[in-house]
Amino acid sequence: MRRRRAVATAGAVSAGLLVLSACDKPTAISTLTVGSSSVSSEATCGGRGEALKAADVTKCLQDKGVEEISVDPDETVRFGVDPEIADKGWTILMNGQPLTDPSTKTYRTIPGSVFFNAQYGAQGDSTLVSVKEGESNATGLWSFRLKKDA
Numbered sequence: 001m002r003r004r005r006a007v008a009t010a011g012a013v014s015a016g017l018l019v020l021s022a023c024d025k026p027t028a029i030s031t032l033t034v035g036s037s038s039v040s041s042e043a044t045c046g047g048r049g050e051a052l053k054a055a056d057v058t059k060c061l062q063d064k065g066v067e068e069i070s071v072d073p074d075e076t077v078r079f080g081v082d083p084e085i086a087d088k089g090w091t092i093l094m095n096g097q098p099l100t101d102p103s104t105k106t107y108r109t110i111p112g113s114v115f116f117n118a119q120y121g122a123q124g125d126s127t128l129v130s131v132k133e134g135e136s137n138a139t140g141l142w143s144f145r146l147k148k149d150a
Helices: 002-021 054-060 083-088 112-116
Strands: 030-034 037-041 067-071 076-081 090-094 107-111 126-133 140-148
Touching (some): 030 067, 037 067, 054 140, 076 126, 083 090, 083 126, 107 112, 112 126, 112 140
Parallel strands (some): 067 140
Antiparallel strands (some): 030 037, 030 076, 076 107, 090 126
């Protein structure tokens, strides 16, 4: 009787470890903060160290199911990335176009007014902002939608 329990317990533990080993490791996190509000996200596309194809990047930048945050144009938008993203270099994209030069820092700030200024390619009261991992080839994208809060 005791041996059956031991075998059953060992089988349950083995099955549990097998299930856990089948899970994908989560990707690094990117966070946007405006005032006291923050949104965080795992990679919208990629984030596993392999270069993304240009077509995949284009498709990913059309993704509608991304985190949203309201931005008062007078506020500062703070971008934070995990060190593993920073180590590979990252760029902030606005509507798919580079807004900043690549950086290896884990934190950057940009005035909120930039995201709603036509001079920088903004259109209307909503802007898609992405963190692109990789200095030349994109290996991951973390996207967010900024909504103007006047």
